[in-house]
Amino acid sequence: VFAYGQTNSGKTYTMRGSANEPGIIPLAVHDLFRTIQQHMDREFLVRMSYMEIYNEEINDLLVPEHRKLQIHENYERGIYVAGLSEEIVTCPEQVLKFVSFGESHRHIGETNMNVYSSRSHTIFRMVIESRDKADDSDTDSCDAVRVSVLNLVDLAGSERAAKTGAEGVRLKEGSHINKSLMTLGTVIKKLSEGIKGQGGHVPYRDSKLTRILQPALGGNANTAIICNITLAQVHADETKSSLQFASRALRVTNCAEINEILTDAALLKRQRKEIEELRAKLKNSQSEHLDEDVLHLRNTLLQSELEKERIALELEEERKAKEQREKRLLQQAKKIENLSSLVLNSERDDRAIVSSKNKRRQTWCARPLSNEFSVEV
Numbered sequence: 001v002f003a004y005g006q007t008n009s010g011k012t013y014t015m016r017g018s019a020n021e022p023g024i025i026p027l028a029v030h031d032l033f034r035t036i037q038q039h040m041d042r043e044f045l046v047r048m049s050y051m052e053i054y055n056e057e058i059n060d061l062l063v064p065e066h067r068k069l070q071i072h073e074n075y076e077r078g079i080y081v082a083g084l085s086e087e088i089v090t091c092p093e094q095v096l097k098f099v100s101f102g103e104s105h106r107h108i109g110e111t112n113m114n115v116y117s118s119r120s121h122t123i124f125r126m127v128i129e130s131r132d133k134a135d136d137s138d139t140d141s142c143d144a145v146r147v148s149v150l151n152l153v154d155l156a157g158s159e160r161a162a163k164t165g166a167e168g169v170r171l172k173e174g175s176h177i178n179k180s181l182m183t184l185g186t187v188i189k190k191l192s193e194g195i196k197g198q199g200g201h202v203p204y205r206d207s208k209l210t211r212i213l214q215p216a217l218g219g220n221a222n223t224a225i226i227c228n229i230t231l232a233q234v235h236a237d238e239t240k241s242s243l244q245f246a247s248r249a250l251r252v253t254n255c256a257e258i259n260e261i262l263t264d265a266a267l268l269k270r271q272r273k274e275i276e277e278l279r280a281k282l283k284n285s286q287s288e289h290l291d292e293d294v295l296h297l298r299n300t301l302l303q304s305e306l307e308k309e310r311i312a313l314e315l316e317e318e319r320k321a322k323e324q325r326e327k328r329l330l331q332q333a334k335k336i337e338n339l340s341s342l343v344l345n346s347e348r349d350d351r352a353i354v355s356s357k358n359k360r361r362q363t364w365c366a367r368p369l370s371n372e373f374s375v376e377v
């Protein structure tokens with residue numbers, strides 16, 4: 001959807017609207033999420049980007065530091081702006097928050113005709129990917145992802161520079177704005193003449209605007225151009241030129257087809273793949289953890305068994321040592337007993353000797369007594 005027309009004709013108002021009268025962007029965003037909710041049989045992934053083309057330079061409105069971005073083209077992604085940030089969004093409020101953030105970084109300037117004149121073209125883009133939920137259970141499914149792109153474009157004013165009183169910076173802006181719009185006009189003219197069908201050249205590459213929007217302009221797209229005009233007599237020629245542009249655009253015939261992608265170019269597919277890989281990793285890491293736990297438990301068990309054996313050995317040794325000690329004590333006790341019996345015997349013998357000596361003393365006059373036995377224990 002393009003908003004085309006001279007400055008101050010209400011293009012930005014048409015796209016954004018006001019709190020009471022929402023414009024195309026908020027209406028389309030709400031409509032999109034409402035439709036998503038109604039399609040319970042499909043899963044969706046929605047992402048958005050917001051850029052401006054100012055003086056033929058592409059700036060990212062969501063990440064203002066991303067400036068002067070380049071356009072690339074490859075087989076997988078088609079035409080794309082390298083380095084342009086894309087936000088995955090899940091509800092209208094989130095999208096509109098990003099939009100107002102982007103708006104605050106758009107280039108605006110004062111002209112004779114509009115105090116807040118948009119000096120750049122802005123492209124608000126939503127990429128909607130979806131797939132059938134039933135594909136999860138169906139192993140034979142082709143796993144196709146449907147990809148749609150919605151471009152909501154607010155063009156800068158199409159008026160001639162003299163009218164806006166432009167000079168200096170504004171004049172430079174004007175020449176770039178006109179270059180893009182002129183190329184857009186030429187592209188629309190060529191398409192309306194059916195040049196493409198005849199194999200002729202369509203100059204998409206002559207401006208950043210037409211190059212980025214090439215897929216939305218020729219062929220596989222539904223394109224709507226909102227032509228904003230002012231009724232004032234002074235702007236009659238601008239109004240006429242806008243209406244001429246609109247009537248040319250009307251003659252362009254497009255044939256929109258459903259884009260089904262089977263390669264990994266669809267983010268939804270890549271994300272699903274990533275989720276599955278992460279799930280597998282998680283599963284593996286869980287079983288790795290289990291193995292680690294089992295190993296740890298086995299080690300602990302082994303250690304406690306070794307400890308048990310060591311304690312048993314120590315106890316055995318202690319028991320043997322105790323037995324030895326008891327044996328030795330028993331032997332000593334026996335020895336003591338023997339010796340004490342000897343002592344007793346010797347005492348008795350001693351007493352016997354003493355009494356016999358005494359008897360002898362009594363008989364053969366006494367001799368001095370001496371200890372003839374000594375016992376060592």
Ligand SMILES: Nc1ncnc2c1ncn2[C@@H]1O[C@H](COP(=O)(O)OP(=O)(O)OP(=O)(O)O)[C@@H](O)[C@H]1O
Binds near residue numbers: 008011
């Ligand atoms: N339908 C409308 N109802 C109320 N106000 C409107 C309407 N359309 C435009 N306006 C007002 O007119 C003024 C100019 O509109 P707007 O900025 O949308 O023009 P524009 O075409 O985007 O201009 P430029 O190309 O310079 O950016 C704004 O103040 C806007 O609020």
